[in-house]
Amino acid sequence: MEENRIGSIIGWFRQRFGKQMNDLDQVKPCLCSQTCSSSHSNASSSVCSPSSSSYSLKSSISAKPSTSDQPLPSVLFSAFRSSLRYDVFVCHNDEDSDLAQSLTSFLEHPSNGLRCYLQERDCPVGGAVSTELLQAVQDSHCWLLLITPNFVRDDWCLYQMHQVLSEGPMSQRIIPAVVDMPRSKLPLELRFLFTVDLNMNKEFGNTQVYRAVLQYLKDMSEKEKSSNASQSDG
Structure with a gap:
């Protein structure tokens, strides 16, 4: 009897906390989903920030340089130009x-x-x-x-x-x-x-x-x- 009682209690705990873990597993994808509701926006940014930073870094590396990054014409460094x-x-x-x-x-x-x-x-x-x-x-x-x-x-x-x-x-x-x-x-x-x-x-x-x-x-x-x-x- 005592073993059956203990087994029932353990089963109840497994059922109870197993359900909560399943619920959390269902919430996690929502945090990173682009279609996530506004109520999860703060949590989404904190959970997805590492991947977002990685994406931003990739984008900055692969992006073409802006016009200001282009070197100036060599004639602008000539002695003749500097004379005036x-x-x-x-x-x-x-x-x-x-x-x-x-x-x-x-x-x-x-x-x-x-x-x-x-x-x-x-x-x-x-x-x-x-x-x-x-x-x-x-x-x-x-x-x-x-x-x-x-x-x-x-x-x-x-x-x-x-x-x-x-x-x-x-x-x-x-x-x-x-x-x-x-x-x-x-x-x-x-x-x-x-x-x-x-x-x-x-x-x-x-x-x-x-x-x-x-x-x-x-x-x-x-x-x-x-x-x-x-x-x-x-």
Whole structure:
């Protein structure tokens, strides 16, 4: 009798706790399921976090590098490029400041790496505007003229344009970028130059400006190397 009683008690415990273990086994898959209800969201994140971390690590390894991870063009590390303080002098009317700053931000982005001069940002306080302007023009490899209806009505912009033309006439250094201006309305001095159209596709136009600057730096850097090599041979 005593053995039967003890056996009954043991059977009851097995039945009771075996059922709880089965219930837990049924809950566990729910914790890791994507269709799990919101009531289990906290438990799900704590249970699945190791596999999630592993997945994130795999994703970061297999993902392609972003544009900013790409190395800068080698010409940006050349001695010729380093000979001047700025890569691009940006000339624009005050009414077009937003457009000029947007283009400058693109050129100066870490993935592009250019150095730009903006008068409102880079002209030192207390400096004579004409003196600082002339210095910036002379200390820049290329000159970007943001040609808009505001530009052609602004005597100060036209003065800057003539300063640029006097420094490098008929050269790749002058980059006219046109917005809302037909060629027939461009200043006469610029109609013989190729222009960048920022009307149809702004992003493509920005890229054209960037490539034009790089091409000039590359051409002049190679020319300087050839000249130095010739002098060494001589």
